Amino acid sequence: MLRYFTAGESHGEALVAFLSGMPAGLKVDPAFLDRELWRRQQGYGRGGRMKIERDTAHILSGVRQGMTIGSPITILLQNKDWKNWQESLPVETGDPTKHKRVGSPRPGHADLAGALKYNFPEARYVLERASARESAARVAIGGLAKLFLRELGIEVLSHVVAVGGASIGAKEVSWEQIRGVCERPEILLNCVEAGAEQRMKDEVDQALKTGDSVGGVFEVVAHHVPPGLGTYAQWDERLDALLAGAVMSLQAVKAVEIGAGITAAASPGSTVHDEIGYGAAKGFTGFTRGRNNAGGIEGGVSNGEDIRVRAYLKPISTLRRPLQSVDFATREPMRAAYERSDVCVVPAAGVAGEAMVALTLARCVLEKFGGDSMGETLRNFEGYLQQLKRY
Ligand code: EPS
Numbered sequence: 064m065l066r067y068f069t070a071g072e073s074h075g076e077a078l079v080a081f082l083s084g085m086p087a088g089l090k091v092d093p094a095f096l097d098r099e100l101w102r103r104q105q106g107y108g109r110g111g112r113m114k115i116e117r118d119t120a121h122i123l124s125g126v127r128q129g130m131t132i133g134s135p136i137t138i139l140l141q142n143k144d145w146k147n148w149q150e151s152l153p154v155e156t157g158d159p160t161k162h163k164r165v166g167s168p169r170p171g172h173a174d175l176a177g178a179l180k181y182n183f184p185e186a187r188y189v190l191e192r193a194s195a196r197e198s199a200a201r202v203a204i205g206g207l208a209k210l211f212l213r214e215l216g217i218e219v220l221s222h223v224v225a226v227g228g229a230s231i232g233a234k235e236v237s238w239e240q241i242r243g244v245c246e247r248p249e250i251l252l253n254c255v256e257a258g259a260e261q262r263m264k265d266e267v268d269q270a271l272k273t274g275d276s277v278g279g280v281f282e283v284v285a286h287h288v289p290p291g292l293g294t295y296a297q298w299d300e301r302l303d304a305l306l307a308g309a310v311m312s313l314q315a316v317k318a319v320e321i322g323a324g325i326t327a328a329a330s331p332g333s334t335v336h337d338e339i340g341y342g343a344a345k346g347f348t349g350f351t352r353g354r355n356n357a358g359g360i361e362g363g364v365s366n367g368e369d370i371r372v373r374a375y376l377k378p379i380s381t382l383r384r385p386l387q388s389v390d391f392a393t394r395e396p397m398r399a400a401y402e403r404s405d406v407c408v409v410p411a412a413g414v415a416g417e418a419m420v421a422l423t424l425a426r427c428v429l430e431k432f433g434g435d436s437m438g439e440t441l442r443n444f445e446g447y448l449q450q451l452k453r454y
Pocket residue numbers: 073110111112113144193194195196197199314379380403404405408
């Protein structure tokens with residue numbers, strides 16, 4: 064079973080990610096992991112922290128001679144900003160006067176709920192773990208999941224559908240378009256439509272000017288996923304539920320949609336469901352669909368079409384022109400705390416979304432096909448593909 068955890072504070076020494084259950088014999092390309100981490104750091108509207116960090120995946124265990132060996136994988140990501148925080152966030156008892164309080168909780172952030180829960184007098188330690196910096200660790204192990212899925216021909220990428228009020232016109236974006244935008248050497252807003260990308264940039268500029276922030280929508284697409292991952296047999300094994308939970312767990316995500324889920328709710332069934340045809344086998348089987356409103360999942364099971372998951376992000380909750388809040392110490396009205404912040408993180412969140420989708424699919428693949436070595440997993444997978452062809 065594929066299991067994973069992350070650890071680390073935003074301004075601590077490092078982030079750490081653990082991944083256990085990956086079969087032995089998977090080729091690991093560290094440059095690929097670092098490009099994934101680089102992609103997560105990009106995007107128009109990122110804040111000052113991204114100028115400090117240059118995330119790289121330092122593999123500590125589970126990979127030898129460029130291959131996984133079946134034992135738990137640990138990846139360390141150094142925080143370059145740590146040098147500025149050593150005195151205020153020491154592991155040992157340090158000088159309490161150096162502590163940097165977060166004295167008034169930011170509406171929308173975990174600050175208040177976290178301080179109440181953990182019984183902290185202010186929100187410093189809440190911010191440290193709740194920050195979206197943690198998603199860098201997920202992207203590192205998500206990169207391993209992507210390398211694993213690639214061996215089966217499955218690819219996972221994302222694009223930005225909307226930033227604030229600016230959105231793309233197309234209802235369904237092709238895999239080739241998404242791959243094209245993700246391969247660009249520079250990332251602006253990772254949007255497939257040039258005109259929409261310019262309008263998205265204008266939204267960010269407006270927020271920058273006014274000390275505000277913007278949210279948006281990204282879509283993760285998993286390409287060439289075979290039918291049969293996940294099951295309707297048990298509620299907690301449904302692929303759509305697993306994907307929704309995984310993507311919803313990302314910082315700032317407030318809603319998740321599979322396929323055309325949101326518009327489907329207001330449309331008649333005849334315009335929603337994807338009619339079935341049959342022809343010469345082009346994909347996994349001879350069954351065909353003219354469109355993909357289901358987002359590649361029916362009854363909690365992948366159906367062989369591209370899997371499409373959209374995530375809706377609230378605007379970043381740290382505002383340069385802060386909202387009204389309360390002083391933790393005096394309970395008097397006070398503006399919410401501000402250090403520095405991103406204005407827009409939609410493209411970066413999309414990369415983290417890819418990681419969560421890849422980890423979820425890798426887990427479902429391993430549950431279905433098993434295997435302690437890549438040879439065994441691929442043999443089982445090939446046997447299933449033969450079965451589909453013969454169906
Ligand atoms: C982030 C690092 C953080 C923030 C951001 C994401 O760095 P810092 O707090 O030092 O500026 O830029 O955090 C949040 C969006 C958040 O909600 O806390 C990163 O690496 O992505």
